[in-house]
Amino acid sequence: MGIRDIIEGKKQWRAHVARVKALPPDYQIVYKEMQKYFFKVGPVELTEGDLLSGIVDFFEQGVASGKGVLELIGTDVAAFCDDLIQDSCTYADLYQESISQDRGVVEK
Structure with missing residues (x-):
């Protein structure tokens, strides 16, 4: 990732934040709660996809x-958030898989 990519990413994020700030207060509150939830649950595509902008x-x-x-x-x-990411792979899923694989190696 080059410096231009970083600058472009920041521009896109700032534009996204400006769109959120243009929403009515009740929408902003719910959006921020959804964003916190997604950052906690960790869908893998969150940083790559269009989930938040969608x-x-x-x-x-x-x-x-x-x-x-x-x-x-x-x-x-x-x-509502769970329904949006129900078919998505989360970091929790990846962690569970890694634990299962580690246990499989230990048990053999």
């Missing part, structure tokens, strides 16, 4: 249609 797109559409954030995602934010 959520902002979804929220912007909800604002445009005049809906509240809980009308869009429901009252259980964690369940």
Whole structure:
């Protein structure tokens, strides 16, 4: 990764943060909670994919249609997040696999 890639990544992140800050306060609160949840759970594609920007797109559409954030995602934010990443590999999954493989070696 070169310096240009780092600078471009920072520009993209700042633009993303500006879009989040343009959302109504209730949307911002829910987005930040979702972001914390994803950073904790750790879907592998989080840094590579469009998950967070897709959520902002979804929220912007909800604002445009005049809906509240809980009308869009429901009252259980964690369940909504889990549904988004249910088919994704998480760092927890990778850790479990590595433990299982290590145990297999030890037990033999």
